[in-house]
Amino acid sequence: MSQEIEDHRLLNRSSNEPFSSILDRHVSRRGIMRGGMGLAAMSVLGSFGLAGCSDDVVKPNAPGEKSPLSLAFDSIMGRTGDGADRIFVPEGYSAQVLIPWGTPLNNSVGQWNADLAVTPEFQANSVGMHHDGMYHFPLSEESASREFLMALNNEYIDQSALWAPQDGPTNPSSGNRPANEVRTEINAHGVTIVKLSKNSENVWSSDTASPYNFRYTSATPIELSGPVRGSDYVITAYSPNGTLSRGTNNNCGSGYTPWGTYLTCEENWPNVFTKASGRTIDDDRLGIPDGRSRYAWETAAGAVDEVNSEFARFNATPSAASASGDYRNEPRTFGYIVEIDPYGNTSSVGTEAAALKRSYLGRFRHEGAWPGKLVAGQPVVFYSGHDSRNEYIYKFVSDANWDPSDANRPGENYDRLAIGSKYMDEGTLYVARFDADGSGEWLPLTPTATARNGQPLWQALGLANAQDVAGVIINTCDAADLMGSTPMDRPEWGAVDPASGDVYMTLTNNSDRTAEGTAATYANGAGSVEALGAAFDTAPVNGPNPRPDNGAGQVIRWREPSVGATTFNWEIFVFGAAEGDADNISGLTELNQFASPDGLWYDDRGDGEGILWIETDNGYDPVGDYTNDQVLAVVPASVSIGPGDVAVIDPSDQAQLKRFAVGPNGCEVTGIFATPDKTALFINIQHPGNWPADPGQNVQDATINTNGTVRPRAATVVIQKLDGGKIAV
Secondary structure (H helix, E strand, O other): OOHHHOOOOOOEOOOOOOHHHHHHHHHHHHHHHOOOOOOOOOOOOHHHOOOOOOOOOOOOOOOOOOOOOOOOOOOOOOOOOOOOOOOEOOOOEEEEEEOOOOOEOOOOOOOOOOOOOOOHHHHHOEOOOOEEEEEEEEOOOOOOOOEEEEEEEEOOOOHHHHOHHHOOOOOOOOOOOOHHHHHHHHHHOEEEEEEEEEOOOOOEEEOOOOOOOEEEOOOOEEEEEOOOOOOHHHOOOOOOOOOEEEOOOOEEEEEEOOOOOEEEEEOOHHHHOEOOOOOOHHHHHHOOOOOOOOOOHHHHOOOOOOOOOOOHHHEOOOOOOOHHHOOOOHHHHOOOEEEEOOOOOOOOOOOOOOEEEEHHHOOOOEOOOEEOOOOOOOEEEEEEEEOOEEEOEEEEEEEEEOOHHHOOOOOOOOOHHHHHHHHHOOEEEEEEEEOOOOEEEEEEOOOOOEOOOOOEHHHHOOOOOOOOHHHHHHOHHHHHHHHOOOOEEOEEEEEEOOOOOOEEEEEOOEOOEEOOOOOOEEHHHOOOOOOOOOEEEEEEOOOOOOOOOEOOOEEEEEEOOOOOOOEEEEEEEEEOEOOOOOOOOOOOOOOOOEOOEEEEEEEEEEOOEEEEEEEEOOOOHHHHOOOOOEEEEEOHHHOOOOOOOOEOOOHHHOOOOEEEEEOOOOOEEEEEEEOOOOOEEEEEEEOOOOOOOOOOOOEEEOOOOOOOOOOOOOEEEEEEEOOOOOOOO
């Protein structure tokens, strides 16, 4: 989630023991293991045979063995301030600006220019604003590294840049917003599908003639799927049978499926709504405002050209005798993982767009969705984090077992969303509890599960009966509170090693984490988790979140004994910190200090090895004063755990964690993947302050510093080796 739109209200007021106190006991336990008995302690994952983690040092290869994967670039220095309105990459690399906000997707609109007055029509037919999560989908196996469809999240808008020619939006804080301004802002959100290809000189560009190019906005009709579909919870005046939603909003992290579809995740969507009365427990728990919404889209209601309550729907205050006459339930059609077929096929349920909201994966502020290890004949698993302070980590396990014949067939025309329904519309949603001994458990969010107070979950939630799965999903966060899950330091992006199944997740930061022995506090005057609609305001330290007032964040790692298992072992992979911090537990130096880890991607390089890429959205001054947001890389198999180490990466491993790229002033670096041949790495630059150097160009050198002041445009950046070789190695 971008700091620009982070909701600083703490919404989890349950009394569940937070991760930081669990981690504090876990750290103490491992420190004891370091002492007296003279035994070399193993990583908590060592019992599962994790590569490189069971000995004090990484052993050299025996003669004839394959050389281990290693990073073949020098860590670059941090950059900020004068001269840093540009991208920085290692020597021997190039960086190219690609598809910045406003790049046309077809020939129905003109080209971007710095003085362009953006209209609803222009924005609906061009790349959206503030690039975030993304992924690539080949058109054929043979050309997969030269051309593909890219699905790209457009998370939110910068009104000052969007409305620069008129010096900002009209009536941003009071009065009614003009209808066309609201339509333009709605069209700047959502998801972009665009065909990309490179020429013989390795220059990438978009194809405005491609029939695959498409925009999903905050107004695109999208079918609901899974337990909430057709339930009373989602009946609106727009969809009296509760099957259809309108739009996808504030899409942050992303994911993909083995059958070739894109997963986009609705995160900070609550703040585009308002609800002054008739509030329900899920409205409070998720933070639906009761006053003017973030962009005040609801104030355009009643415009003479308003169509089908396109603006009125953002006001969820009850105004009719029943839900079928108003939009009290409109927010309940948001908060999901949305599956999109980037190849553009029509789904089996007749949706107007090739997309479905997969409600069984939970309703909350999703950061992303990442598939677990894929094994034929075993369930399909997806992991997701709730990106708010003191919120939770979730896992969905399909009822159906994986059939390799369902794997993606690039370019072929068939119903991928029907395959998605097979794996994502029936299963079990779980939430994680982390224990101080390095173990953990996935707690089922099912109506008949036993809540912490001894009641079946459906009764603890106040639902009508034990068959109300939709009620559990609508109230995912309250259900997680009641089950006793572990509050975390803003779970954001995840990544999975496809060989071992190890799962990595960034815990970005938490200014509301308090010291050991302090009492948790709760919203709305609640005294415990049993108060529905409550959430933590503050929470003491625990195992995976051991530092109070945690500004620097950390990356955790866990492993499960089998696909779909309900137990796991966990450890801290690396702690963010500034070089001089007293709690610089991982021993970071000037060459790799970082804070607020956010984006994450496991770059599989085969033979059980890969690169873990870490991106930052820094809000921690001791690091932010040194460098802009950045991209770092580490080969997990190259770092080792010694006896009693608190984190996998420690002071002995500094040569293994390297800074690969630094973004321009004011930006967040997010979204990441590489082409299958590993010769091009794609990242996104979100909310740059004064970049790119020539905002009128859709393709340009990203390393050129901006001269003067420009109208900033978020963009994708492609990083390649000058010699055409594989990135990083």
